[in-house]
Amino acid sequence: MERLNHQAELLLKKAEQSHKHTVQDPLMELKSIWDSLNERIINQQGLQNDVLAHLSTVEAVNKAVNDLIESSAGEEANNLQNKLEVLNQHWQNVLEKTEQRKQQLDDALRQMHENAARSFHREIEVLQQWLTDTECHLLASKPLGGLPETAREQLDAHMEICAAFDVIEETYRSLMQKHQQILARCPKSAETNIDQDINNLKEKWESVETKLNERKTKLEEALNLALEFHNSLQEFINWLTQAEQTLNVASQPSLILDTVLFEMDEHKVFASEVNSHRGQIIELDRTGTHLKYFSQKQDVVLIKNLLISVQSRWEKMVQRLVERGRSLDDAKKRAKQFHEAWSKLMEWLEESENSLDSELEIANDPDEIKTQLAQLKEFQKSLGAKHSVYDTTTRTGHSLKEKTSLADDNLKLDDMLTDLKEKLDTICGKSGQRQNKLEEALLFSGQFTDALQALSDWLYRVEPQLAEDQPVHGDVSLVIYMIKNHKVFQKELEKRASSVQALERSAGELTEGNREDSSWVKVQMQELGTPGTPCAHFLY
Structure with a gap:
């Protein structure tokens, strides 16, 4: 009855207000019956004790009456005998009714105990069935979730079963506690069945409890693994996206040596990362x-696609890195190649310029x-001889300019080519000026023949370069370079005009003086001034 009250209290806590009478009414009726039975048993026990308390009195009366009968005679003895028999008959009736009442109450009590045992057995069966159903559910569980959402859903669903198991545990503990009480009240024939039921229940309970804990551990591990995998995957995807953006915004490799070396250092750091x-x-x-081996099919498909996508992006990024x-x-x-050629030529030109600048003094002695x-x-x-190197270097520089799309590269290449050209033009100018000064000094020192020969040598040296049948190449940069060289030559030619005029004056003085070599001088000057000759073509 106590167990029924306890279970009723649990039901009342869970039941809605409108349904509570469904539990309370039968319970009140059962409690009334139980209280009435207990009261009857107590009264019967009191009555039986009271009857048994009069046993000695009945025995004393019987002895006294028997003694009187023996001492009496006739009708008086018969009357006493009849009264004693009536007394004993009433006594016997009281004993029999008392025993019958006791037997009825014992039967009712035994029936209630048997009903309690059957009710206990049914409760065990209900709990056994719930445990069996739960065990079947655990055995039939789906594969573990490979995605955090799936794994978390599975763990949450399992925790609901665990929570239900914890609630049922109170019923299980109550059954275990009531076991001995039921055995004390039940017939001996039912003890074996009750013990067997309890043992089976205990084994099933421990089995389900173990499976629940094992499943919980597996689901927690699956959730942790899924979270770890997807967090790591997301972290890698974020890094991969940044790496791809780094390659996307990377400019075309510079064709300036210092810049490209810096870019290579940056690339090595990025490649190391x-x-x-x-x-x-x-x-x-x-x-x-x-x-993929242990997860649900739908999760496996998604995980596989994620891995394929990330691996494909990784391989493309690595390939782009190599490229x-x-x-x-x-x-x-x-x-x-360009920088070394440019640096060597610039170094030689600077040394040559320094050498020219250090030899400005013109000697007085003809020799x-x-x-x-x-x-x-x-x-x-x-x-x-350096002009071929200059041509190659210049063409290389222009080729680099055509291949680069970087404004900074174009600007720096322009500056380098301009510096190189200006340096070469400066040296050529200084060389021409010094030659003019030396030739004029030679002429003024009376060495007309040597001065004339020096001018002729220069003319015959430059004449092949300016012949009309000299091919003009189709390369734009080369043609532009040839035009610039021709302009330089024209400037040098203008500078030599004073030397030619000085030669003409000296030649006039020599021929007027009727010197022995005047005829040779006339021939040489005529050759310089004859229309159609190479020398005349350049000088006039």
Whole structure:
């Protein structure tokens, strides 16, 4: 009855207000019956005790009456005997009714105990069925979730079962506590069944409890693994997106050596960072493969697609990284080739300019002037030999300008080519000025023949370069360069006009003086001034 009251209290807590009478009315009726039975049993026990208390009195009366009968005679003895028999008959009736009442109450009590035992058995069966259903549900559980959402849903659903198990545990503990009480009240024949039911219930309870804990552990591990995988995957995707953006915004490799070397250093740092993430993509693939084997089909498809997408992006990014490295290497080779050629030529030109600047003094002695002029011609030969290097360097610079789309590269290449041209023009100008001064000094020192020969040598040296049948190449940059060189030649030609005029004056003085070599002088000057000759073509 106490157990029924306890279960009723649990039901009343869960039941709605409108349904509480469904539990309370039968319980009140059952409680009334139970209280009435208990009261009857108590009264019966009191009555039986009271009857048994008169046993000695009945026995004493019987003894006394029997003694009187023995001492009496006739009708008096018969009357006493009849009264004693009536007394004993009433006593016997009281004993029999008392025993019958006791037997009825014992039967009713036993019936109630048997009903309680059957009710206890039914409760065990109900709990056993719930445990069996729960165990079947656990055995039939779906594969683990590979996505955080799926894994969390499975864990939440399982925790609801665990919560229900915790609620049922109170009923289980109550049954365990009532076990001994039921055994004490039940017939011996029912004890074995009750013990067997309790043992089976205990085994099933422990089995389900173990399976619940194991399933909970697996679901928690699955959720942690799914969270770890997807957090790591999202972190890698974020980094991969930034890496792709870094490559997307990377400009075309510079063709300026210092700049491209700096870009290569940056690229090495970036490549090192990319390589440091190689282990992460391998670990993601390993974890994803593990999840694909143990997860639900729909999760497996999504995980597989995610991995394929990320691996494809990774491979493309690595390929672009390699291509970027190759482009930088190629740009470095081109930039280095041009920079080294430009630096060597600039260095030689600066040394040559310093040498020209250190030899400004013109000697007075004709022989020394000739020596200085011969040295200058040697230098001019070296300078002429450098023109091919200059041409190659200039063409390389213009080629780099055509290949680059970077405004800064174009500006720096223009500056380098301009500096180189200005340096070469400066040296050519200074060389021409010094030659003019040396030739004039030679002429003024009375060395007309040597001065004339020097002018003729210069004319015959430049004449092949300006012949009308000289081919004009179709390369735009080369044609522009040839035009610039021709303008330089024209300026030098203008500078030599004073030397030609001085020669003409000296020749006039020589021919008027009727010297022995006047005829040779006339021939030489006529050759310079005859229309159609190369010399006349350049000078007049």
